[in-house]
């Protein structure tokens with residue numbers, strides 16, 4: 001039998017039993033009620049406060065990820081200012097539920113941030129950045145030398161194309177039934193005669209999928225390439241995660257589409273952009289205004305497709321970049 005004196009016991013049943021039996025408690029019932037109420041109030045206040053703390057921690061993590069820890073020291077942007085924040089926000093890893101808890105990974109898959117770099121926060125003066133400023137500011141020289149860049153997969157192309165659609169507009173080239181990982185529709189026979197693979201010492205490259213005869217069309221970007229203004233291209237770069245933006249700077253060129261015509265930024269959203277350069281090319285367009293490339297000699301199956309980049313003069317200043 002329990003003692004008639006109420007003990008603050010860990011057992012709830014004991015407490016209940018003791019309260020019922022208690023005729024002259026050493027702690028008055030009123031005091032007990034006040035203490036219980038007070039304790040509840042404290043717990044409630046703590047929980048509410050903790051929730052608020054968690055939210056402000058999250059906010060500073062966001063700011064920290066986007067700015068302080070950014071690979072490039074951009075100034076802090078207004079939280080409401082630019083629409084690239086929407087794109088960038090998708091690359092911020094899910095905020096941790098508990099402080100100090102390791103980020104959760106599904107099936108050990110890399111997060112988008114781990115794959116493509118941290119989101120870029122546009123500085124206030126981003127519209128004045130030249131192509132050169134962007135290339136240097138984003139540390140694209142370092143990225144270009146990285147020999148471990150994987151071949152872009154569908155997830156990559158989908159994000160890359162969607163970011164373009166959101167920030168610049170749809171491109172006719174996106175309608176091609178051939179997936180960008182494989183190329184594009186060259187003609188009635190289907191896709192172009194090359195595939196992508198790592199090219200030792202050059203990063204990713206293109207290789208002949210069959211023997212190609214001298215004079216044959218190897219690549220035709222007339223329909224599969226996209227034309228962009230300098231202003232739109234800058235906006236696109238500032239909407240991408242760092243490594244994707246750097247990839248893009250390597251996959252883009254300037255071109256006049258006719259003699260005396262304006263310069264325009266040209267790029268593509270499929271593997272054709274992975275064509276490496278050489279001063280002994282085997283694939284060239286007939287002139288700098290054309291996007292149709294012919295084999296300059298017989299090319300054996302699995303031989304690398306190489307062009308001479310000098311064919312298209314680099315003139316980003318002529319497109320306002």
Ligand SMILES: C[S@@+](CC[C@H](N)C(=O)[O-])C[C@H]1O[C@@H](n2cnc3c(N)ncnc32)[C@H](O)[C@@H]1O
Pocket residue numbers: 144145149201202203204205247250251273274275276277278
């Ligand atoms: C149009 S991209 C070609 C695709 C590129 N290799 C990639 O992995 O994204 C041009 C870049 O490829 C690399 N590249 C092209 N030709 C090269 C060569 N002959 N030797 C070394 N790197 C080359 C340079 O980094 C260059 O800026």
